[in-house]
Amino acid sequence: xxxxxxxxxFSPFPLPQGEELVIVMDxxxxxxxxxxxxxxxxxITFCKTYxxxxxxxxxxxxxxxxxxxxxxxxxxWLPPKAVARIKFVGPxxxxxxxxxxxxxxxxxxxxxxxxSYEGPAGKATVPAH
Numbered sequence: 001x002x003x004x005x006x007x008x009x010f011s012p013f014p015l016p017q018g019e020e021l022v023i024v025m026d027x028x029x030x031x032x033x034x035x036x037x038x039x040x041x042x043x044i045t046f047c048k049t050y051x052x053x054x055x056x057x058x059x060x061x062x063x064x065x066x067x068x069x070x071x072x073x074x075x076x077w078l079p080p081k082a083v084a085r086i087k088f089v090g091p092x093x094x095x096x097x098x099x100x101x102x103x104x105x106x107x108x109x110x111x112x113x114x115x116s117y118e119g120p121a122g123k124a125t126v127p128a129h
Contacts, residue, residue, distance in 0.1 A: 019054075020054050020055065020056030021051060021054045021055050021056060022055075022056050022057055022058070022059065022097070023047075023055070023058040023059070024058075024059045024061060024098070024107075025058065025059065025060050025061065026061045026062070026106070026107065027060055027061060027062055027063045027064065027067065028061060028062035028064075030063075030064060030067060031064065031066065031067075032066060032067070035067065035070050037070075037073070040070075040074055041077075044074075044077065044078065044082075048082075055085060056085070057085040057086065057087050058085060058086050058087070059087050059089050059094065059097055059098075060086065060087070060088050060089070061089055061090070061094060061107060062089075062090055062091075063088055071088075091108045094107060094108060095108075
């Protein structure tokens with residue numbers, strides 16, 4: 001399965017007939033201080049409740065070794081079918097899922113589009129990376 005990375009033009013409703021949703025989580029700069037089990041639980045609940053049949057898989061990009069313990073905990077909360085949908089990828093494997101032309105540069109692709117958030121009252125915020 002090959003997907004188009006499309007946060008910049010993403011609209012989940014409605015998905016075209018027969019298409020599935022793929023979530024990409026860039027964990028490359030994450031550390032122990034970024035672990036928020038409440039947030040992880042909320043994502044799992046959200047996907048199970050609202051998108052049980054359209055979530056193809058979730059890609060976790062470059063999970064640091066120090067966070068492997070978090071995966072062991074989260075894995076214990078999930079049924080085997082959900083565990084099978086979570087794929088851990090690095091720079092070499094991500095191309096199996098997202099074409100280079102559709103991948104942001106920070107994920108080794110060619111797409112130059114960058115997300116930006118205009119804070120309250122139009123005040124720009126500092127980028128996350």
